[in-house]
Amino acid sequence: MHSPPARLRALRAALLAVVALAAAAPLVAQESPTATPTVFRRHADRVIKIQVVEAGSGAKAGIGSGFFVSGAGHVVTNYHVIAPLIHDPARYRAEMVDGRGAARRVSVLAVDVVHDLAVVHTGLRTPRHFTLGPGRAAQGDRLYSLGHPNDLGLSIVEGTYNGHLQHTLYPKIHFTGSINPGMSGGPTIDAAGRVVGINVSTSGDQVSFLVPVERATALVARALAPGYRPPARFLPEVGKQIRAYQDVYLREMFAGKTKTVELGRYRVVTEPAPFFRCWGDARRGKEQPYESVDHACSTDDYVFIAGDQMSGMVEVQHELVTTRSLNPSRFFALYSSIFQRDNTPGGDEEHVTSWRCSTRNVRNASTPLRAVLCLRRYRKVGELYDAVLKVAVLGHRDSGLVSTLTLSGVSYENVDRLSRRYLERITWR
Amino acid sequence: MAMILEVVDARGGRVPMRLRLDALPLTVGRGFANDVILDDPYVDARHARIALDESGALVVEDLGSVNGLVAQGTPARRVQVAVGTGAEVRVGRTLLRFRDPDEPVPPALPDLPEPVAAPEPARPSGSRWTTSVWAQLAVSAAAVGAMAGTTWLENYQRSSASEVVSAGMGFVMLGAIWAGIWAVAGRVVVQRFRFFGHFAVASAALLAAIAVTTLNQWLTFFFPDNPVSGLVEIGVGVGLAAALVAGHLSLASSMPRRRRWRAGIITGAVMLGLGGVMTLVEDEGFSDVPQFAGVLKPVGPGWIPTAPVAEFGEEAAELREQVDELAREE
Numbered sequence: 001m002h003s004p005p006a007r008l009r010a011l012r013a014a015l016l017a018v019v020a021l022a023a024a025a026p027l028v029a030q031e032s033p034t035a036t037p038t039v040f041r042r043h044a045d046r047v048i049k050i051q052v053v054e055a056g057s058g059a060k061a062g063i064g065s066g067f068f069v070s071g072a073g074h075v076v077t078n079y080h081v082i083a084p085l086i087h088d089p090a091r092y093r094a095e096m097v098d099g100r101g102a103a104r105r106v107s108v109l110a111v112d113v114v115h116d117l118a119v120v121h122t123g124l125r126t127p128r129h130f131t132l133g134p135g136r137a138a139q140g141d142r143l144y145s146l147g148h149p150n151d152l153g154l155s156i157v158e159g160t161y162n163g164h165l166q167h168t169l170y171p172k173i174h175f176t177g178s179i180n181p182g183m184s185g186g187p188t189i190d191a192a193g194r195v196v197g198i199n200v201s202t203s204g205d206q207v208s209f210l211v212p213v214e215r216a217t218a219l220v221a222r223a224l225a226p227g228y229r230p231p232a233r234f235l236p237e238v239g240k241q242i243r244a245y246q247d248v249y250l251r252e253m254f255a256g257k258t259k260t261v262e263l264g265r266y267r268v269v270t271e272p273a274p275f276f277r278c279w280g281d282a283r284r285g286k287e288q289p290y291e292s293v294d295h296a297c298s299t300d301d302y303v304f305i306a307g308d309q310m311s312g313m314v315e316v317q318h319e320l321v322t323t324r325s326l327n328p329s330r331f332f333a334l335y336s337s338i339f340q341r342d343n344t345p346g347g348d349e350e351h352v353t354s355w356r357c358s359t360r361n362v363r364n365a366s367t368p369l370r371a372v373l374c375l376r377r378y379r380k381v382g383e384l385y386d387a388v389l390k391v392a393v394l395g396h397r398d399s400g401l402v403s404t405l406t407l408s409g410v411s412y413e414n415v416d417r418l419s420r421r422y423l424e425r426i427t428w429r
Numbered sequence: 430m431a432m433i434l435e436v437v438d439a440r441g442g443r444v445p446m447r448l449r450l451d452a453l454p455l456t457v458g459r460g461f462a463n464d465v466i467l468d469d470p471y472v473d474a475r476h477a478r479i480a481l482d483e484s485g486a487l488v489v490e491d492l493g494s495v496n497g498l499v500a501q502g503t504p505a506r507r508v509q510v511a512v513g514t515g516a517e518v519r520v521g522r523t524l525l526r527f528r529d530p531d532e533p534v535p536p537a538l539p540d541l542p543e544p545v546a547a548p549e550p551a552r553p554s555g556s557r558w559t560t561s562v563w564a565q566l567a568v569s570a571a572a573v574g575a576m577a578g579t580t581w582l583e584n585y586q587r588s589s590a591s592e593v594v595s596a597g598m599g600f601v602m603l604g605a606i607w608a609g610i611w612a613v614a615g616r617v618v619v620q621r622f623r624f625f626g627h628f629a630v631a632s633a634a635l636l637a638a639i640a641v642t643t644l645n646q647w648l649t650f651f652f653p654d655n656p657v658s659g660l661v662e663i664g665v666g667v668g669l670a671a672a673l674v675a676g677h678l679s680l681a682s683s684m685p686r687r688r689r690w691r692a693g694i695i696t697g698a699v700m701l702g703l704g705g706v707m708t709l710v711e712d713e714g715f716s717d718v719p720q721f722a723g724v725l726k727p728v729g730p731g732w733i734p735t736a737p738v739a740e741f742g743e744e745a746a747e748l749r750e751q752v753d754e755l756a757r758e759e
Contacts, residue, residue, distance in 0.1 A: 289587045326585055328727035334585035336724045347717035353755035355719035358744040359653035363735035370653070373745055374719035377752040385752065390721050395730030416745050423738045 035191050039144045040156045043193055045128050047146045047154060047186055049097040050077050050106070050120070052084050061092060065147035065186030065199070066120065068129035069220050073122040075106070076132075076216050077185030078200055079113050080304045082120065086111065086234045087306045087380060096122050099154065109230050110223035113238045114245045114303055115170060115215040116200050118185075119223040130187060132220055135173075135196045135213040137161040145177055145208075147186025147199055157183075159206065161196065167274045169249060169301035169312060172209045173197045179208035239382035242303055242311050243411045249273065250414045253314070254421035263293055263320040266393060266401040267427045271297055272316065290323040290334060303409070305381055309351050311409025316422075317343070318403045328397040335400040339370070339392045345408060352386065353377045361394070366427040368394045373419055378409065387415040393428055401426070432487065432514065433532075434479070436467065437524040440683070449530065454480035456492070457520060470620060471496055471521030479525075486511050489518050489525065496521050565629035569604075572632030575639050576600040604631045615681030623680045630676035634669055641665045650726040651734055666704075667697035 051063045064081030068074070075096065084092040085108060095103045110119045137143065138161070145157040159177015175188060179202045186199045188210050197210025222228060231237050253272050261270040271278050278297035298315035305311050319338060323331045344355075357374040370392040378384040389405040405422045407415060434455075436446040448455075448465060455464035460474035467476070473494035482488050490509045491498045497506035501517035510518050514529045580596035581589055608627035616622040641661070649658045671693035678689040 287587055288585075290585065325587075329582045330585050332725050332727045333583045337585075339725060340721045340723075342718050342721070344717075344719055349715040352717070353752050354716050356748050356751040356755070357719050357721070358748050359721075359723055360741060360744060361651075361653060361733055361735045362738050362741055364738050368730050368733045368735045370723070370725060371741065372719075372721050372723075373741070373748060374721075375745070375748040375752050377756040379756050385749075388719060392725055394725065394733055395728070397727045400725075412745075412749050415749075416742055419745065420738055420741060423741060 035142075036144065036156060036158060039189070039191060039193070040146075043130075043146065043187075043189065044154055044156075045099055046130055048075065048099075048122075049148045049151075049154075050075070050081055050185065051095050051097060051103075052082060052092050053095055055091055055093055063148060063151050063182055064184040065182065066096065067146070067185075067187045067195075068122075068126055069119075069132055069216075070129055070224065071125060071127055073124040073126060074109065074220065074224065075120050075122055076187075076198060076220060077118050077120060078198065078211075079111050079116045079118045081185045082108055082111075082118050083304065083306050086238065089233075094120065096120075096124075107230075108234065110219055110228070111234055111238065111241075112215060112219045113241050113305065115211050115219075116304060117198065117211060117216055117219050119220055130189070130193070130195050132195055132213060132217040134217070136194065137190060137196050139163050141190060143175060143177070143188050143190055143196055145175065145179055145183065145186065145188040145199055147179070147183025149180035149182045151182050155183075159188075159208070164212070165209070167300075169275045169299055170303070171212050171215070172200070173212055175208045175210050176206050177208055178202070178206050235380050236382045238305065239378075239384055242305075242381070242384060242409060245303075246312060246410055246414060249275075250314075250410065250418065254418055254425055258425065260425070261295060263295060263318055263401060264322060264399055265429055266318075266320060267429070268295070268318045268401070268403055269316060269422070269425050270295065272314065273299075275299055275301060276314070289325040290321055290331070292322075292338075293320040294318070295320075305378075305409065306351070309348075309378070309381075309409070311381075311384065313406070313408045314410075315406040316403070317406075318401060320399070320401050322399040324398070326398075331398060331400075335392065335402075338400075338402050339390065343404065344374070344388050344406065345386065347376065347386070351379055353379060355388075362423060364424050364426065366429075369423060369426065370394055371423060375415065381409075383411060384409045385412055385415055386410075387419065389419045389422055391423065391426060393426060396428075431530060433528040433530050434465065435526040435528055436465065437526055439519060439522045439524045450479065450487075453487075454478050457489075457525070458492075458494075467520070467523050469521045469523045472523060473521075476520050477518075477525075482509075482511075487527070488512065494520070562625070565625045568629045568636070569625070569632045572604075572635045573597045573600055575636055579639055579643075600635065604628055604635075607631050611677045611681050618682050621680070626680045627677055630673065630680065633676070634673040637669055637672075638665075641669075646724045647726060649723050650728070653723050663701065663704075667694075667701050670697035670700050 047065060047067045049063060050066045052061045053059065054061045061084055064077055066075040066077035069076050082094050085094050094106050096106050097103050104122060104124065106120045106122045108118060109121045141161040143159055143161050145159060147155065149155050157177050157179065159175050162174040162176050165172045165174050173196065175197065179199045183199045187195045188197045188199060189195050195213045197213055198216055200209050200211050202208040254269055258269050259271050260267050276297045277300050278295065280293065280295040282293045284291040296315065296317040299313050302310035303312045321335060321338060326334065353376045355374045355376045357372055359372045362369050362371050372390045374388045376386050386409065387407045391403045393401045403426055405419065407418060432450045434448045434450055435444055437444050456475060456478050457463055457465040457467065458474050458476040459467055459469065459472045463475065475492050476494040477498060478490045478492055480488060480490065488509050488511050489498060498510055499519040500507050500510040512518060512527045514527060516527045518525045577593045577597035581593045584592055605628065608624050608631055611627040612622045612624040645658055645661055649655065671690065674696045675689040675693035678684055678692060
């Protein structure tokens, strides 16, 4: 979790500087069914390009796609496409570019940062728009994804629907087709022109992900409801949405039913929720007079806030060290060095404060522990914190366990609750 | 009216001897056959003569010495210098001053239980363990051993011999350079090249530093985040720097004890000031690396003072206030 996963990095890279990937894998080009040209002809004018422009230089800072969802000119896109505008409205502006290349300034109306969606208003009356409804598709259904890959012009990509992902923090549709950077925010539709999902990310090799259309339907309904007014500043709203969603999935984390795993004579938490992925490894060698076993789990999913800021990541790491040949002093020199190792996510002064840490020796029902809690706060997005809780089990001469809980972009209440539960759940027998 | 000859150490200003010039002539030199015997390596065995010339005036005559006579206020060597009350003639690094016997002296100081600012005894300092060969060897060996030992205890690789040896040798080499510089300085100032004494002083400082660091590690292990450890570190650091400088000066200068310690404490204070400024600058800067400070120690579970987990929440609340404050500062 030191750097965001490859797929989002890839998307962002192209958002920042669109490079024509001439050698990109050919999109599904072979014998396409006769329906595809028809689908494209019918719906192409409902899809637009959205570009974020740096006001000072007038240069494009990023591009994405969007599509009309109302006759009054409302457009749905991804939150991450217009994120620079949310964070620095004075420095960036968003424009839509239609099929003829005419640019027109647009304003953000509503965002759903958790599901990576936004509604923008173009002020352009158009009869050519999609009508959002519940998504209906069965595994294997042929779908068509529209958007502007790498700023190469409006394109259509064929692929198949492969259902909702099973273990994710946020609902996602698995679409087998090549979504590329720049297509973010574009629609994926069925042959009848019904929107099934919104292009959001890819992990390459035709494995792509869509936001289910229901999330967009709900956001559009909220944005178009009579009496809705967009907030003057979106960042507090972004923070509020993240906190509200986290309260749901973090509520029971590390509580009574959490799975545990045995490492030597220690018992620690593992796979805190189904959307975690865990892995482990053991290291022993003739050259080193000790053995170590790693076990780590982290969320495979996150909420994109801006640039290098991801929220909602939870990671647990355990490292068991044992020795047969080192004396206690030398073993504890090793143990201390493992404990002091820094494996926390980096940060940018623009977005986060410096860390502040507090160190204590505490005792749970089973064992004494050295615990260091470090905290830093997000500067712009209200009331969100990164926290690292580092724990070492004390009291043994030839074995030790260092355990780290990393939380990024969570509320203080969750830091407090989860760190206390975490401390209670490390045991020795 | 017989004049008073005052022998003055030209650099220290001390007066090892005063003499009434009753019978003339008198010979002056380092040799024991002289009337006035000077303990100054720059003075010849037979250096000068104090006599009356034909006109009955008091003169100092050079007896063909290496460094000659230098009269007060003139840079050139002279063969013969006429002297009156208040005159000064330099022989080697010693000053011969001529004074009036009727000059008044201040009243005696009362000898109270607390000696009041009595002038320092005029013995060359550094005459304790720093000048005993066996003590020097013992302290130096202990420091090299401690350096190697702590390196071994902090090493957790299978073969640690090379690191241990290089730590010991490293100290020997750096210590030798350090002691060499001080010894050369001592040779220039007090004509004594006390290399092993200076090495022993540096060794003692290292031993003290290792001892205090170790104690402090245990203190912070048992009581992490205690406010004392940081102060102990600073206080001991300044104290050690002061003691180190004072120790070296005791061997390499003829400064009185109080001046040596004053120099040491000033050095320590300057270091503290520089360190403080650097810490301030660092604290002001942004860092995305948290400090998981503190060394863990092999202590049985029953011996470690601990707080219940529930109390950890209070710590967290305090941290939150700190970072909220940082976020507000912008």
